[in-house]
Amino acid sequence: MTTFVDRVELHVAAGNGGHGCASVHREKFKPLGGPDGGNGGRGGDVILVVDQSVTTLLDYHHSPHRKATNGKPGEGGNRSGKDGTDLVLPVPDGTVVQDKHGNVLADLVGHGTRFIAAQGGRGGLGNAALASARRKAPGFALLGEPGDVQDIVLELKTVADVALVGYPSAGKSSLISVLSAAKPKIADYPFTTLVPNLGVVTAGSTVYTIADVPGLIPGASQGKGLGLEFLRHVERCSVLVHVLDTATLESERDPLTDLDVIEAELKEYGGLDNRPRIVVLNKVDIPDGRDLAEMIRPDLEARGYRVFEVSAVSREGLKELSFALAGIVAEARAAKPKEEATRIVIRPKAVDDAGFTVTLEHDGIYRVRGEKPERWVRQTDFNNDEAVGYLADRLNRLGVEEELMKAGARAGDGVAIGSEEDAVVFDWEPSMAAGAEMLGRRGEDHRLEAPRPAAQRRRDRQAERDEADQEYEGFDPFA
Ligand SMILES: Nc1nc2c(ncn2[C@@H]2O[C@H](COP(=O)(O)OP(=O)(O)OP(=O)(O)O)[C@@H](O)[C@H]2O)c(=O)[nH]1
Ligand SMILES: [Mg+2]
Known part of the structure; x- marks a missing residue:
């Protein structure tokens, strides 16, 4: 059964506004009572709200049609109709909202961030509100307006500070399991990880999140393996970590070629060029692995990478790695404009110019x-x-x-x-x-x-x- 869904189409309908009421006040011996029809209530909005306890869009995958309630009609005796109730839909941190044409409507980051996905219809004015000095007894009221109906696409882009990329079985999930309290699935067959794992790392006074993505292979950009689909989860990270396997038994592979392959795929995906990168040479607990790591380190450093030799099994080198990552993350956070770190980027709908x-x-x-x-x-x-x-x-x-x-x-x-x-x-x-x-x-x-x-x-x-x-x-x- 699917337990992680990171892209859904959602059909949302806000509530309709209630109709205004046309009514004339009646009272014994008062034949000329004025208009007393109340206004209709507002239809409820459909609102997306970031809730950090929600980690998947699964609910919306199962029931993609959501509707807020309608406003009630106005009544005689100047009674206004009740407003419809807003429908609040919790979404994971890092949910990107798009319209059906792929235009980004909102990028929801930070607990409690809200976005009105569909606006409720206005209630109609009752005839009491429509009366004026020159229109003393309107015999009509305005209709409530229909609520917005929208087809939107929700896409989850995990908000992690550090992203681990590499070949299948390089040990990405193993590293998350030893650097953080997260317990992702680890196994010696490729594509163990089918969905990104997220862990929280504490290094000194810095707390940051680390995510892996399913392994990449040559041709991932053409859809080989699990494809590049999951790279959207690394788009927001401040640092990319290349996890290279120093102990692979596949004859045509070696860490340097692996690095080139992954870099080519990242390039193909695009948009990640400006992200700082470091290299982790994993599995140095294996003697051949350590030898190879020592041999290629100068090459990697010559290419400008900081290199860490580690083992997820013996836990060697992990402390240095986690503190180094903390340093880069802290730097990246300091460089980021304050509100960009937590706030949303909303492209509001064009404001009406009141013209025609x-x-x-x-x-x-x-x-x-x-x-x-x-x-x-x-x-x-x-x-x-x-x-x-x-x-x-x-x-x-x-x-x-x-x-x-x-x-x-x-x-x-x-x-x-x-x-x-x-x-x-x-x-x-x-x-x-x-x-x-x-x-x-x-x-x-x-x-x-x-x-x-x-x-x-x-x-x-x-x-x-x-x-x-x-x-x-x-x-x-x-x-
Ligand atoms: N000896 C040794 N084995 C390791 C080390 N790190 C990971 N492994 C083993 O390598 C295999 C793959 O590890 P995973 O953590 O599942 O690898 P992954 O990169 O997440 O792989 P995918 O999810 O398939 O992309 C497992 O059998 C691990 O036990 C290490 O430092 N030393
Ligand atoms: Mg894995």
Whole structure:
């Protein structure tokens, strides 16, 4: 059975926002009660959180579909719907989050680091919140927005200070077992290690982590052996240790050739060139091994390597090795910018510019794209004429009608708001704006009002615009 999984595809869905409620206050002997429909609750987010007690992505391999709960709808009597509960997914330290195209969204390092993988939908405003001086009794409410749905890829890149690389059976796991308290599987056949092992080493006052990866062989970059797949786990290390077997019985191998082969594979993998390297000549408890080690040491030193002769069996040379590694790790940590050592690198999604675009497509459809118009469309109950009218007012106020006109749209032309996949398409009625003007604002009847001079109307319109923005921004935690 698989017990270690270091790459999974995860489908996350945040909760939908609850719908706003349209309701009118009723009380005995008070026939003119105002609107009292409450706002819908926010949908829950899906949040990834680094939990150091989690070491594998196995759980997500078994159940890759995760959903947060929806917000509850608002109710009459000004009762707001309850927010949905966030879904918190624990992930191992060093989890890299990518979208399905391979773009890195977040690199989660350090206990407690969080990333919102899918944002809950906003709740819709109830008619109480939509009421204003000029729209006293709205007969509609806004719909809750659907929560984000995302396909993401989680990849675990172990966060170790020191990475051991080398041929199968060079003794990498044996070294971890004697340098740390970790007890990885050790055996005299190649590819004993199928997943990276991690150990914690204490040398003096320095504590660092050490990881091995499954053995590499010539052609690993073409997928031979276990391939280079696991090298992602060494990407974050501050020092690479070449573990060379001085006592191999294979005739065509010797430590220097082994080193060249592994270096060629590392080069093929890429991105590791600037990592400091040291060489460990292992198995010097075997007499032939010791002779060979002594013979090649000058060669290695001439190439610029620091060389350590050790034995995982007799434990010779281990103390020097672990203190030398501690020194390099401490140096690397000191050189690293503070926050980079523990913080995440998040590439936030593009922040909305509050604008919109109008483009004429080949099929004669005018497409409107923009965060606000698209959101407003999602919030609209198209079965309610008043709600549709409110949408028209909002679009008009943002200047969408004007831009459509400028782009050459005529009455009856198709207008699509939103992306190809989920656009709302309708026949454009330029009278929407004029009509709205003529009929007065939603929720009021112009026949009941005294005619206003043009300048007054302009001022009122500006006031309304400000009010509309305020009313929305006040409620909206993300805007
Ligand atoms: N004599 C001697 N044998 C060793 C030494 N270190 C490891 N071995 C033996 O070499 C064999 C391979 O050791 P492992 O630690 O499993 O090697 P590895 O590099 O992790 O191998 P893979 O996981 O297959 O890549 C085992 O039989 C070990 O007992 C050593 O210092 N001296
Ligand atoms: Mg091993």
